[in-house]
Amino acid sequence: xxxxxxxxxxxxxxxxxxxxxxxxxxxxxxxxxxxxxxxxxxxxxxxxxxxxxxxxxxxxxxxxxxxxxxxxxxxxxxxxxxxxxxxxxxxxxxxxxxxxxxxxxxxxxxxxxxxxxxxxxxxxxxxxxxxxxxxxxxxxxxxxxxxxxxxxxxxxxxxxxxxxxxxxxxxxxxxxxxxxxxxxxxxxxxxxxxxxxxxxxxxxxxxxxxxxxxxxxxxxxxxxxxxxxxxxxxxxxxxxxxxxxxxx
Amino acid sequence: xxxxxxxxxxxxxxxxxxxxxxxxxxxxxxxxxxxxxxxxxxxxxxxxxxxxxxxxxxxxxxxxxxxxxxxxxxxxxxxxxxxxxxxxxxxxxxxxxxxxxxxxxxxxxxxxxxxxxxxxxxxxxxxxxxxxxxxxxxxxxxxxxxxxxxxxxxxxxxxxxxxxxxxxxxxxxxxxxxxxxxxxxxxxxxxxxxxxxxxxxxxxxxxxxxxxxxxxxxxxxxxxxxxxxxxxxxxxxxxxxxxxxxxxxxxxxxxxxxxxxxxxxxxxxxxxxxxxxxxx
Numbered sequence: 430x431x432x433x434x435x436x437x438x439x440x441x442x443x444x445x446x447x448x449x450x451x452x453x454x455x456x457x458x459x460x461x462x463x464x465x466x467x468x469x470x471x472x473x474x475x476x477x478x479x480x481x482x483x484x485x486x487x488x489x490x491x492x493x494x495x496x497x498x499x500x501x502x503x504x505x506x507x508x509x510x511x512x513x514x515x516x517x518x519x520x521x522x523x524x525x526x527x528x529x530x531x532x533x534x535x536x537x538x539x540x541x542x543x544x545x546x547x548x549x550x551x552x553x554x555x556x557x558x559x560x561x562x563x564x565x566x567x568x569x570x571x572x573x574x575x576x577x578x579x580x581x582x583x584x585x586x587x588x589x590x591x592x593x594x595x596x597x598x599x600x601x602x603x604x605x606x607x608x609x610x611x612x613x614x615x616x617x618x619x620x621x622x623x624x625x626x627x628x629x630x631x632x633x634x635x636x637x638x639x640x641x642x643x644x645x646x647x648x649x650x651x652x653x654x655x656x657x658x659x660x661x662x663x664x665x666x667x668x669x670x671x672x673x674x675x676x677x
Numbered sequence: 678x679x680x681x682x683x684x685x686x687x688x689x690x691x692x693x694x695x696x697x698x699x700x701x702x703x704x705x706x707x708x709x710x711x712x713x714x715x716x717x718x719x720x721x722x723x724x725x726x727x728x729x730x731x732x733x734x735x736x737x738x739x740x741x742x743x744x745x746x747x748x749x750x751x752x753x754x755x756x757x758x759x760x761x762x763x764x765x766x767x768x769x770x771x772x773x774x775x776x777x778x779x780x781x782x783x784x785x786x787x788x789x790x791x792x793x794x795x796x797x798x799x800x801x802x803x804x805x806x807x808x809x810x811x812x813x814x815x816x817x818x819x820x821x822x823x824x825x826x827x828x829x830x831x832x833x834x835x836x837x838x839x840x841x842x843x844x845x846x847x848x849x850x851x852x853x854x855x856x857x858x859x860x861x862x863x864x865x866x867x868x869x870x871x872x873x874x875x876x877x878x879x880x881x882x883x884x885x886x887x888x889x890x891x892x893x894x895x896x897x898x899x900x901x902x903x904x905x906x907x908x909x910x911x912x913x914x915x916x917x918x919x920x921x922x923x924x925x926x927x928x929x930x931x932x933x934x935x936x937x938x939x940x941x942x943x944x945x946x947x948x949x950x951x952x953x954x955x956x957x
Binding site for chain 1: 849851852854855856857858859860861865869870873874876948949950951
């Protein structure tokens with residue numbers, strides 16, 4: 430059996446008195462796509478930051494490819510809700526950001542390739558400020574994919590986009606993830622998005638897992654299929670179910 | 678008749694296109710003219726008032742007269758000499774002030790140790806008006822060039838220091854995180870993220886530095902000098918040559934405008950990525 434790409438054991442994170450993550454276990458196989466859903470503030474983005482190595486857990490351990498993670502995770506690329514492009518670099522140079530250590534010719538070729546993969550080849554020489562929100566997010570995706578990461582971490586990547594653009598982006602993310610074969614962690618509050626993209630859906634509430642679903646629907650997924658709707662409703666139930674909340 | 682229609686239509690079309698072209702040219706000419714309207718209007722009113730005798734020559738000579746005095750002084754070589762001395766002082770002061778101000782601003786902006794050691798002291802010194810240092814500068818450097826240069830450098834230093842430091846410190850922390858995730862080294866972070874982020878702010882500092890340095894230049898050129906536009910003005914005052922005084926002031930204004938335009942040119946060249954609010 431192959432080693433897990435990511436293995437979290439008993440990971441906790443505390444900021445002062447508030448416990449954000451409380452003993453989280455997570456095993457992620459290579460090529461697997463996991464979606465973490467939950468209400469805002471449940472700790473899902475914090476877990477993603479820990480896996481990226483941007484923060485350190487207060488307790489527990491995170492192994493990447495069988496080795497404990499210290500410092501930044503060199504195999505991971507993150508895509509944030511805001512595209513976080515460097516405004517003073519043209520689109521193509523933003524995409525090439527992760528390839529600075531590659532030879533110039535290779536850097537140009539791979540950046541151009543990644544940019545055309547997200548359908549923005551003709552905008553290579555533009556400034557990010559003239560792009561639309563959806564286009565910026567596509568550049569951000571191209572930037573994350575340009576260095577062919579083994580682990581792609583998406584932190585509510587489509588949260589700020591309109592519904593139609595979001596559907597296009599989901600199709601794009603799915604096809605790029607399939608062609609790349611990297612492991613994917615998608616943090617989202619959109620249950621439809623989770624069912625569309627993930628092999629497995631984990632529900633988080635107050636820093637703990639409260640439910641887990643495996644998604645065995647054929648890809649690309651048909652949102653109108655009864656199985657899709659059924660699963661979506663079950664996940665939605667799990668997200669909304671809150672034993673601590675007073676009955677209305 | 679029917680043969681004529683297309684010809685006529687083409688004729689109309691081309692004349693419409695020509696008049697559109699004219700409108701565009703006129704519009705862009707008008708656009709470039711607008712900033713000069715106010716100074717031109719002032720000059721015209723000033724000239725007319727002087728010609729009609731409303732303004733005595735001792736109070737304010739006519740612009741045409743100032744211009745002719747300027748021409749005489751240029752031909753005699755007097756004016757170019759003073760102009761060159763003032764320009765050289767300004768250039769030296771700006772060069773030294775930029776190296777010190779931007780250099781220290783970068784150091785305190787980038788490195789926490791430098792910030793802890795230097796920033797609060799520099800902020801303390803900043804509140805001292807630089808012209809209050811004149812007596813001290815004279816005691817330290819005498820009344821020669823060094824004293825003048827010192828005071829002008831002081832004027833240029835603080836705006837450059839503050840805008841460089843703030844430019845680096847006000848960067849979006851998310852962008853630094855992105856740089857980390859994408860494996861940029863410390864040097865690459867500085868080169869690809871921090872310096873470009875600070876540049877617009879630094880250029881604002883350069884414009885402010887020109888302003889303050891210029892002000893100090895005017896003041897130091899009135900103390901113990903025998904060259905420079907300030908000397909020209911001061912000397913003219915002794916002989917009540919209002920025309921030369923006005924000429925000197927106009928030259929200061931023109932040099933200041935030239936400096937500002939140069940920085941703007943630089944801004945347009947290097948900060949093209951920034952989309953700015955252009956006013957309503």
